[in-house]
Amino acid sequence: AVIVDYDLQDQKYYWTDVKDNKIYRSDMNGENREVVVENGLVTPDGMAVDWINRNLYWSDSYTSRFEVATLDGKYRRSFYIDRLNKPRGICVDPVNSYLYWADWGTFPFIAKMELKPCIFLLLVPL
16 A cells, blocks of 8 residues: 545545555444456555545546545546646545645655646646
């Protein structure tokens, strides 16, 4: 596992596996393991659970994109941002409707994006 997050409401752990290129979830006791997302992932090395809107966000540093789906993996969507190179380390703030991330690419930076509507703001060029 590269990234682990949890959903307290459903008592589920979520994690990315860059060896299998999948996102999994299970009960907090480790039982009922299931694949949530398995197609089209290359390096899923960032992930965050939106416990309010019941969504799962992840980044793929190989494809330079973010994706979102419901917590069961349905209604999957990709979204791109021009400056993305190697997005990692994402965090969602569903209360204020922001997605934060670090980009480890050629010109590293930390940024945030409003989730509704999608507005990109560069916070810290590194």
